[in-house]
Amino acid sequence: MELTSENFEKEAKQSDIPVIVDFFADWCPPCKMLAPVFEETSKGYGGKVKFVKVNVDQNKDLADEFEVRSIPTLIILKGGKEVERMMGFMPKDQLKAKIDKAI
Numbered sequence: 001m002e003l004t005s006e007n008f009e010k011e012a013k014q015s016d017i018p019v020i021v022d023f024f025a026d027w028c029p030p031c032k033m034l035a036p037v038f039e040e041t042s043k044g045y046g047g048k049v050k051f052v053k054v055n056v057d058q059n060k061d062l063a064d065e066f067e068v069r070s071i072p073t074l075i076i077l078k079g080g081k082e083v084e085r086m087m088g089f090m091p092k093d094q095l096k097a098k099i100d101k102a103i
Contacts, residue, residue, distance in 0.1 A: 002053045005061050012052060013080035018103045019050045023066070023073040025057050030089045031072045037092050038074075044096070049103060076102045 003011050003021070012019045022038050024031035042051035056063040056071060066075055066082070076084040076099065084102035086095070 001051070002055065003059075003062075004054075005059050008054070008059075008062055011050070012077055015050055015077070015080075017048060017050055018083075019052060019077045020099060021066075021075045021077065022051070022053045023056050023063060023068045023071055023075070024053055025055060025071055027057075028071050033089045034072045037090070037095060041092050041095050041099070045099075049099065078103070 001011065012021060022031075022034070024035070038051065038053075042049075045051070054062050056068060066073075070087055072088065074084075074086040074095075075082050084098060086098055090098075
């Protein structure tokens with residue numbers, strides 16, 4: 001699910017389950033490498049974690065709000081608050097371990 005400034009509050013900050021947000025850009029090679037890993041990892045959480053994406057070029061206000069300075073940046077939100085931040089590409093096992101630790 002791709003979020004925008006219009007639906008971020010409802011879908012991410014007010015979510016009843018933890019949310020992992022992938023801040024990305026279409027022109028970013030590491031973002032393109034992470035995309036299939038992010039999607040594949042999301043399949044293993046079946047409703048326990050919400051996986052969403054935010055295009056930083058189209059939603060600069062969200063990137064600014066979360067002080068995203070490099071991409072890809074993954075932020076895990078629980079109860080609308082940041083509990084974990086990861087930057088750069090990572091393999092599925094590493095991503096899954098970070099998510100499991102944070103939730």
